[in-house]
Amino acid sequence: MDCVFCRLIREGSTRWVVRGDVACAFLPLEPLAPGHTLVVPTGHYADVFGTPEDVLAATTALAQRVAGAMREALGATGVNLLSASGPGSEQSVPHLHFHVVPRWVGDGITTWPAGRSGHRVDGDPGARLARHLA
Numbered sequence: 001m002d003c004v005f006c007r008l009i010r011e012g013s014t015r016w017v018v019r020g021d022v023a024c025a026f027l028p029l030e031p032l033a034p035g036h037t038l039v040v041p042t043g044h045y046a047d048v049f050g051t052p053e054d055v056l057a058a059t060t061a062l063a064q065r066v067a068g069a070m071r072e073a074l075g076a077t078g079v080n081l082l083s084a085s086g087p088g089s090e091q092s093v094p095h096l097h098f099h100v101v102p103r104w105v106g107d108g109i110t111t112w113p114a115g116r117s118g119h120r121v122d123g124d125p126g127a128r129l130a131r132h133l134a
Helices: 004-011 053-074 125-133
Strands: 016-019 023-026 037-041 078-082 098-103
Touching (some): 004 037, 016 053, 023 053
Antiparallel strands (some): 023 037, 078 098
């Protein structure tokens, strides 16, 4: 498999923000905002569904550290943490990743979905989830 993120990690051919054994962070080629950073597990995991809990925890902890650095170093007043997992989510690269996008009041970015899903499920979705997780 030729995963673009795995290749970047292996070759070291990116603009690194943080390199770690379990998770790392680098700048994307087309940032949405100054300092927009991708945080990914160093090993290959396609999405949130197949990522071990400890790796997911380390990756989200790094995303939190990056977000804090954006506030302190860039003066961001907020961040958007964006991720997509699986074919129904519009995931662009099949390697778990979080976009950490620094935000400022009035910066012109909108990130919340503009509409609602047309998909329907039988019964009460919240109750179904609660039963499954019990």
